[in-house]
Amino acid sequence: MGFFSIFLDLLFPPKCVFCSKILNKSDDGWCDRCTESLPFTENYGKQDGDIFDFCISPLYYTGVVRRSILRYKFRDAPYYADVYGKFLAECIRECRGHAGFDISYDLISWVPLSNKRERSRGYDQAMLLAMSTALELDEVAVETLKKPHDVQAQSELGDKAERRANISGAYTASDPDIINGKRILLIDDVVTTCSTLDECSRVLLSAGAAGVVCAALARGE
Numbered sequence: 001m002g003f004f005s006i007f008l009d010l011l012f013p014p015k016c017v018f019c020s021k022i023l024n025k026s027d028d029g030w031c032d033r034c035t036e037s038l039p040f041t042e043n044y045g046k047q048d049g050d051i052f053d054f055c056i057s058p059l060y061y062t063g064v065v066r067r068s069i070l071r072y073k074f075r076d077a078p079y080y081a082d083v084y085g086k087f088l089a090e091c092i093r094e095c096r097g098h099a100g101f102d103i104s105y106d107l108i109s110w111v112p113l114s115n116k117r118e119r120s121r122g123y124d125q126a127m128l129l130a131m132s133t134a135l136e137l138d139e140v141a142v143e144t145l146k147k148p149h150d151v152q153a154q155s156e157l158g159d160k161a162e163r164r165a166n167i168s169g170a171y172t173a174s175d176p177d178i179i180n181g182k183r184i185l186l187i188d189d190v191v192t193t194c195s196t197l198d199e200c201s202r203v204l205l206s207a208g209a210a211g212v213v214c215a216a217l218a219r220g221e
C-alpha cells in the first residue's frame with residue numbers, strides 16, 4: 001500500500017456500505033455484523049413477472065439496505081456499486097441450475113435513467129450496478145434501452161395501475177440489432193411493483209428479444 005492510500009485511509013477510513021461502521025483491513029466493503037444481519041431473501045427473492053419470466057433479488061429493501069441504496073442514489077456514492085455487484089452476481093451464480101430458475105441469458109443490460117436525471121445525478125445507478133455485476137461474472141453489460149424523457153418517480157406514486165400508466169411509453173430500444181433473438185438479463189437496483197421491469201421487458205420483446213429475466217439488488221417485502 002502506497003503512502004498516498006494510507007493517507008487517504010486515515011482521512012476517509014473505508015466504511016461498511018450498509019451500516020457505515022468503519023471496516024477492518026480484511027473486510028470487503030461490508031462488515032461482519034451486516035454479513036450476519038442483512039435482510040437476505042429466501043428462494044432468491046423470486047417474483048414472477050407479467051411480461052418477463054421472473055426477477056431474483058438477494059436482499060429486501062428495508063433497514064440498512066434501504067438506507068444504503070438511498071445514499072447510493074442520492075448522496076454521490078457510486079463506488080457502492082462494487083459491493084452491490086458482488087451480492088447480485090453471487091445471487092445469479094447460486095440460482096443457476098436450480099429447478100424453476102432458468103436464469104440463462106445471452107446478454108446483461110439495465111433499466112436506464114433518463115438523460116436529464118443522469119446529468120443531475122452524475123451517474124446512472126442501474127448501469128453501474130449492471131457493469132459491476134457483469135464484471136464479477138466475467139462478462140460485460142450492454143445498453144439495450146434508452147429513456148428519452150423524464151417521468152414522475154415511480155416511488156412517488158401509489159398502486160400498480162398508477163405506476164404502469166406513468167411509465168408506459170417511457171423507454172425505447174436503443175439498437176434492435178443487439179436485442180434481436182437474445183435472451184436478456186435486465187438489472188435494476190430496486191424492484192417494488194415490477195411495473196418498470198414489465199414495461200422495459202415489453203419494449204425489449206417488441207424489439208425482437210427472445211426473452212427477459214431480471215435481477216435487482218433489493219425487492220419490496
Ligand SMILES: [Zn+2]
Nearest residue numbers: 016019031034
Ligand atoms: Zn455493516
